[in-house]
Amino acid sequence: xxxxxxxxxxxxxxxxxxxxxxCVQDMDHENMFWYRQDPGLGLRLIYFSYDVKMKExxxxxxxxxxxxxxxxxFSLILESASTNQTSMYLCASRKTSGxxxxxxxxxxxxxxxx
Amino acid sequence: xxEVEQDPGPLSVPEGAIVSLNCTYSNSAFQYFMWYRQYSRxxxxxxxxxxxxxxxxxxxxxxxVDKSSKxxxxxxxxxxxxDSATYLCAMSVNAGNMLTFGGGTRLMVKP
Numbered sequence: 767x768x769x770x771x772x773x774x775x776x777x778x779x780x781x782x783x784x785x786x787x788x789c790v791q792d793m794d795h796e797n798m799f800w801y802r803q804d805p806g807l808g809l810r811l812i813y814f815s816y817d818v819k820m821k822e823x824x825x826x827x828x829x830x831x832x833x834x835x836x837x838x839x840f841s842l843i844l845e846s847a848s849t850n851q852t853s854m855y856l857c858a859s860r861k862t863s864g865x866x867x868x869x870x871x872x873x874x875x876x877x878x879x880x
Numbered sequence: 881x882x883e884v885e886q887d888p889g890p891l892s893v894p895e896g897a898i899v900s901l902n903c904t905y906s907n908s909a910f911q912y913f914m915w916y917r918q919y920s921r922x923x924x925x926x927x928x929x930x931x932x933x934x935x936x937x938x939x940x941x942x943x944x945v946d947k948s949s950k951x952x953x954x955x956x957x958x959x960x961x962x963d964s965a966t967y968l969c970a971m972s973v974n975a976g977n978m979l980t981f982g983g984g985t986r987l988m989v990k991p
Contacts, residue, residue: 770923775921805888806888806983807983808884808886808968808981808982808983808984809924809968809970809979809981810981811978814978824978856923856924858923862976868914868926868929869926869979871923871924871925872923873921873922873923874921874922874923
């Protein structure tokens with residue numbers, strides 16, 4: 767059974783703190799993604815990674831950075847958290863080969879920045 | 881204007897009803913169309929996948945794509961309370977491209 771796990775389900779941080787969100791997949795997928803989900807806005811892509819040590823900006827990268835040192839792990843970093851980064855963060859992974867474009871999602875981390 | 885539009889709902893229906901969920905889009909280059917289902921406090925999971933125009937059926941679910949109208953639909957027959965979730969449409973130009981998501985429609989099926 768495919769699995770994408772995220773380090774925390776709920777997280778509360780203070781403005782200005784450095785925040786790390788971790789994502790691990792056990793499917794040997796090359797591609798990994800970080801999205802944020804806000805009511806009415808759907809999923810918006812923050813960053814994605816084609817493979818280890820490779821990263822590309824998505825639609826809303828400002829205020830975020832990422833790290834992918836190992837194939838199975840993709841980290842999202844908020845350098846200095848702000849209240850407008852309060853959101854649900856979803857990690858996903860995908861295999862590059864094959865007909866399907868299916869992305870497999872983790873359960874999400876609900877981050878609140880006070 | 882968003883690239884993919886979806887009515888946020890909530891859509892409330894009685895058990896057994898036929899449900900129609902819809903998305904409109906503006907990019908005529910989209911060829912791959914997906915419906916994801918997201919239960920409360922869970923990540924989205926792929927429900928249906930369609931390439932180009934036409935219909936695809938899987939059990940109680942039917943996905944329909946009308947590229948001439950830039951309109952996609954998901955029909956749920958004999959809806960069940962377990963179908964209560966948020967349904968997200970997603971689409972891409974090519975199989976390896978990034979997905980563009982709609983905002984999601986929240987569905988509630990009442991027993």
